[in-house]
Amino acid sequence: MQIKLTTGHIFDLNEGETLQDALKRNGVYLVASCGGKGICGKCKIKVIEGKYRTESIAKLTPEEIEQGFVLACKTFVVSEDITIDIPKTSKLVVGDIIEISRTKDLFELFTSIEKNIQPLINWLDIDIPAPTLDNNLSDLERLKRIIEEKGINSMEFSLDFVRSLPEILRKLEWKIRLAYINTDAGRKAMFIKSREEDKSYGIAVDIGTTTIVLYLVDLSNGKVIDTGSTYNSQIRFGDDVITRIIQATEGGMLDEMRENVVEDINNLLQPLLEKYNILSDEIHSAVIAGNTTMSHLFWGINPGFIREEPYVPVLNSFPVWSAGKINLSINKNAPVYTLPCVASYVGGDIVSGVIASKINLSKKISLFMDIGTNGEIVLGNEEWLVTAACSAGPCFEGSGIRHGMRATEGAIESVKIIPGTSEFVLGVIGNKKPIGICGSGMIDALTEMFMNGAIDQKGKIIKNKFTERIKEGFEGPEFILYKDDKREIVLTEVDIENLIRAKAAIFAGISLLLRETGFTFDDIEKIYIAGGFGNYLNIEKAIFIGMLPDIPREKFRFLGNTSIAGAYMCLLSENVRREAEYIAGKMTNIELSVSRGFMDEYISALFLPHTNIELYPSVKNILARKNT
């Protein structure tokens, strides 16, 4: 049996295989937010010709069903060939390199904290007397003796290191540069290189649930040589960490998911190495920052207990292991440092963010927020730090929203209602016809719709206004944002509910941290916003819907990807790595799901902007002006 695509591609299909599995086996990845359970509706495809059997129609509209749309993850072909069309929105763009701007200020940020570069690797230049008949100590004892003469004792030697020893010592004629690392217990020899060649590079990697960002760094001067970014191809196993954990454990995909992310990193690195004429052996260290689940998956460690009460990771502070253990294609004996995690839902990316935002160095109280696939916040100063994961869910990244999508070409990123009319001005990424709506577009839409009376404070669609844009869908009322002959982009009442829940979770998290520490919004000196989504966030509108607190706008700062920034700093400095371990150890994690106060705060925040309008004086003013 065969699957024929309208693009002309033809793939084989096995009896009893879902369309999604058959496509995946052939290298075509569909979005699978729910991990193939037939729930999220993201993997919908259109059957042009052929017989099939399908087991779920979740999220499909009656019109779509009419037109032949099915969920690929729950559809099986019956006896003959099938011809299908895959909508652009269902396709996962894996391996596409997303261009990101180079952080020019990064080195300055580093030098504002640290004066010296101290990479993970320590170097020891040694001249070993060549063996003679009168002095025929073995290679290893010969090396050890010289090291001990230099006052360095108790060095550990791995089998790999010893295996490489005889050739490299002779190739370099016994004049070597030894790379070693400091461990809890002592020192560990990593590899030997020539002294002639001064090249030494490192990579800093931010492993996000959605995207992976890599910086290639010259360790001799700390400069970022180039950067790369791609989707995390684990996305095929689900959008959010919970689905990934289920796939890794119950789905038995742990090894495959580890391979996926390592391959993503290797694929990002390869073209950079070619471009700059760098050998993989010259990459002498790596630093990884990711949330707790991503960090576990990267090392192939079972993340299963993260999602089971009492929510414990296998480890928060990671030993330094070598790159060869997970087939990262840099020097196989290069040390890999993992930013320490704080708890199951507050990971190394957040510790990294604290370092990059420097809130741990300030006397004043700051709030750090990372709004990405999840939403984590940290409150504190140089003396104390509290943190919480808000479980905002990935809706701002497009998941769980009927026409939600990531901020890529075709996404509605801004919405403006021309006052007094029912005309909408949409900003679309790439100035194309819109195909969906991304996080910033959703917040804009919510703001505009609320301000112009299209929805009420609870997010319910007001039926007697914008009547021509409202229709009844199979899940309830829907608000049409865009429509042409082919396509209709809506926000359903269910979508709006999800968005309000997400913004409420973030706001309630902030409120709770303040409440627990005895401070108020006014005590916050600075709010640092990080994360891919942060870059597109319109502060004014995020305040308007009650996601951010209503405090003076000049207190807000966008920091971009702080996870990669902190990883970069750890790559360059032993002190920063020590600080990261210290921060992770001292930070107090508040588990919101079991916190008594959180539910009150959350319920109060399920309103636009908030049940207590006094918390939002600027919004109150605008609404008052509107209503007069």
Place this chain on the structure above:
Amino acid sequence: MQIKLTTGHIFDLNEGETLQDALKRNGVYLVASCGGKGICGKCKIKVIEGKYRTESIAKLTPEEIEQGFVLACKTFVVSEDITIDIPKTSKLVVGDIIEISRTKDLFELFTSIEKNIQPLINWLDIDIPAPTLDNNLSDLERLKRIIEEKGINSMEFSLDFVRSLPEILRKLEWKIRLAYINTDAGRKAMFIKSREEDKSYGIAVDIGTTTIVLYLVDLSNGKVIDTGSTYNSQIRFGDDVITRIIQATEGGMLDEMRENVVEDINNLLQPLLEKYNILSDEIHSAVIAGNTTMSHLFWGINPGFIREEPYVPVLNSFPVWSAGKINLSINKNAPVYTLPCVASYVGGDIVSGVIASKINLSKKISLFMDIGTNGEIVLGNEEWLVTAACSAGPCFEGSGIRHGMRATEGAIESVKIIPGTSEFVLGVIGNKKPIGICGSGMIDALTEMFMNGAIDQKGKIIKNKFTERIKEGFEGPEFILYKDDKREIVLTEVDIENLIRAKAAIFAGISLLLRETGFTFDDIEKIYIAGGFGNYLNIEKAIFIGMLPDIPREKFRFLGNTSIAGAYMCLLSENVRREAEYIAGKMTNIELSVSRGFMDEYISALFLPHTNIELYPSVKNILARKNT
């Protein structure tokens, strides 16, 4: 194309492949002392039918060539099928379990030195508080905290260990027994097991160039449960260490040779585990003793520089690495201790022998000799130890001798000439028709032939005696030991020369060690003879030919396989392991090949029994009596 064996087996054959390679590919291993260079003549087979092309006739007699014998390693089949017969002597018995007697006295030997059993593994029983919502430290931090409370700091955790952690902690309900080892730098966690199950086993392995011996030991009481022995299947790459080194380096066979020896050990262990109902996971440590080359090959470390001046091993003192690194099929996180080596040709088997013979604990001077594939000697007492490798070569194990073979069924092991006649009484292992001659048979033959005037003091065949037993071969005169319709077993003058060289090397080695330390034969209190060959050695005759010094017979002791005995003791005791490292470090190795005095001693010893007959008063007496 096919190879048909006269036994009825049929194998496929590839174009351009030697017969030896084709047979090897099909699991039939031929003896290949020279490593397939067409020199040693050991892989000879008889072609019954078929066309072939051959590139060497080394060591084949004209009669053999006439009869269709060829060297399998240099013979190629031309276009058609071939039928061959493989003589028993050409076949390598790989995988056959040679039954060896259990050393009942071993535990007594151990308790004569040590009171307590201290295996490689240290155990720590800990009750870890299970995580709760109020105490949700990660698994690893939780474990670390308890360990530190017990006063054990700086423990190292491998990726493998961490990966296994979440399941095992929960399976055992947080009441665990932790296995860890002490390292130079601190401590290393190895694995976790249940406290319910007290079973704990270890293996001691002697990796000889020719045979591998394994002891399965109960670590709870130190008792040997059972033993096993097999040929080292690296033999297919050559009989002696030099050929093995060449095959490992120039031949690119390092990995394969490592796999061979590990597989041999695994194959020995498997039936024992089944017999005693032991799980491979319950084997918690291993100790390996072998010569320097065997130790390198076991770990897959390039032994190439051992045979190149200035003869340096990669390492003498081996770190403790885990079993999983080389796929030894015991608990993959079990530590493997390697007996330290002294120099390129004095290995861990000799250090093991010193420990088993206890010469390092005596005030008096003793001599330890291991006559196996090579010949190593150690002289000393509790204060000092000197050692030398004699390069006796493997002729006593059958290599380099026309009809030489190992001491297995069909080997002539004793020779007696009935005085005044030319009648020979031969003792054959297994009371079969003889098919070759082994080491003890060679020494017997040499003694008898010399005593009865068949050869002179230089080992030249005296032509006017035993005339009917002397014939001219293609290499010179040959002495017929046995003959029937089918077979003739001879000692050639070249064989005798080789034997005299070998015995001279051993004697000269002993003389030199005495000379260097300023002692004489009379100062030696005990001579300990170890090694497989040692067991069959007739002291009287070995003295007669001048291989052993002419000192009172009661000073000689046979110790059997001291390599396995020392490995066994190291398996049971930290103090013994420390002593082994100490011995290896303090022992002075004298490189005979570059020693000025050695050549003089050697040349003087190329005589039966010795140029200076005054060194052999008892032989002088016998000869004097003979001649009167």
